Amino acid sequence: MLALVLAAPVFAQAPQVNPLAGDLKLKLAKQLQQMAGEFDGVMGIAVKDLGTGETFFANADTVFPQASSIKIPILLELFRQAQTGTLKLFSDGGSALSLRDLAVLMIVLSDNTATNLLIDRVGMQNVNDNLRRLGLSQTRLQRIMRDVDAQRASRENLSTPREMVTLLEMLDAGKALDPKHTQAVLEILKYSKSTPLRRGLPDNVPLASKTGGMGGVSCESGIVYLAGKPYAISVMTTFDKDSDAADSTITEVSRRVYSYFERLARSNSIGARLP
Numbered sequence: 001m002l003a004l005v006l007a008a009p010v011f012a013q014a015p016q017v018n019p020l021a022g023d024l025k026l027k028l029a030k031q032l033q034q035m036a037g038e039f040d041g042v043m044g045i046a047v048k049d050l051g052t053g054e055t056f057f058a059n060a061d062t063v064f065p066q067a068s069s070i071k072i073p074i075l076l077e078l079f080r081q082a083q084t085g086t087l088k089l090f091s092d093g094g095s096a097l098s099l100r101d102l103a104v105l106m107i108v109l110s111d112n113t114a115t116n117l118l119i120d121r122v123g124m125q126n127v128n129d130n131l132r133r134l135g136l137s138q139t140r141l142q143r144i145m146r147d148v149d150a151q152r153a154s155r156e157n158l159s160t161p162r163e164m165v166t167l168l169e170m171l172d173a174g175k176a177l178d179p180k181h182t183q184a185v186l187e188i189l190k191y192s193k194s195t196p197l198r199r200g201l202p203d204n205v206p207l208a209s210k211t212g213g214m215g216g217v218s219c220e221s222g223i224v225y226l227a228g229k230p231y232a233i234s235v236m237t238t239f240d241k242d243s244d245a246a247d248s249t250i251t252e253v254s255r256r257v258y259s260y261f262e263r264l265a266r267s268n269s270i271g272a273r274l275p
Contacts (some may be wrong), residue, residue: 004041021264025054028260032058032253039249041216041239046161047257050172050223050230055098056257060162063138064236067212069219070141070157072167074118075188075210077127079181087121100184107210108191112145114162119144134170136163164221164234168208172223174233189222196220196247197233200254209257229265233257 036043036058044059078099081087089100097105099121105114119141120125127141139159143150147259150156170176177185189208197220198207209222219236235253240246266274 002016004143005038007052013094024178024260024263028256031054031256035249035253038235040241040245041237043249044161044234044236046165046232046234048165048169048232049261050169050232051228055153057162058157060165060249061138061160062236063158063160064203064219064238065156065212065214065217066219066236067157067214067217068112068115068145069210069212069221069236070139070165071106071110071115071212072161072164072189072210072221073139073141074115074122075185076167076171076176077122077130078103078118079101079177079185080130081122081126083181090231104188105190106190108193108212116144116268131167134167134176135206136167139167139238161234161236162220164236165232166235168221168223168232186223190221196250197224197235197254200256201258205258213243213247215243216240218243218250221251222256224261226258226261229261231257231261 030157032045032104036045042059042062042063042064044064045057046060047056047179048054062152075167078087078089082089082099087099089103090098099118102114102118105111124141131139136159141157142155144156168175171182171185174182176182186208189210190206195207195209195211196218197209201207206225207222208225209220217238218240219234221234223230223232233254236252237246268274
């Protein structure tokens with residue numbers, strides 16, 4: 001008679017999650033909530049790790065006026081139409097500015113005349129239709145730049161921190177445009193400019209972003225290309241009492257978020273700094 005000898009099962013030990021990393025995340029989450037709560041006005045924040053999907057939110061679904069940050073969706077629609085062959089981005093020569101030249105002026109110098117020319121060319125409704133196709137229900141282009149009558153009627157260009165981070169995430173992942181046009185859009189958004197988010201980062205860390213500012217409003221949305229830990233971030237404010245203070249607060253948010261992700265990118269799983 002054969003005796004069966006059953007070996008004790010061997011189970012792979014699941015990796016343990018270091019509670020210290022969780023403490024670090026909780027600390028940042030509390031800091032961002034506190035900064036939004038103490039801001040003299042209304043502030044919303046959304047942050048997303050583009051690798052792990054980790055998020056931080058404070059008033060992330062509040063709808064804010066965008067000022068010039070709405071130029072990101074306009075830029076996307078311009079390049080979507082170029083991708084489909086509806087528009088040609090480059091001129092055939094001569095002294096006329098190309099559509100790509102206007103796009104650079106719109107993003108880098110935040111030129112409102114260039115922006116209005118592009119809105120007229122791509123169509124306001126087409127910008128909004130594209131946003132709906134991407135699943136963004138709260139982001140809307142409702143007026144051209146410097147439309148005082150529209151402002152008095154509270155017809156502003158709108159979005160939320162969560163939706164702008166989602167839009168940037170889709171852009172980075174190639175879900176908004178093909179690879180060629182994605183690269184072209186990010187190249188324009190990465191052009192060097194002094195902004196609140198930029199001032200919270202080291203000079204050597206690339207940032208693809210667009211600010212927005214007008215009376216009582218300051219915001220910026222972008223992608224921080226930190227090596228090993230790229231993330232999307234959107235900070236929006238309205239009912240600002242002091243625009244300089246609003247920009248300084250956005251810079252401080254940027255600095256704290258960067259510090260958190262930089263520590264994770266440069267440390268091992270239990271927090272020791274990597275050589």
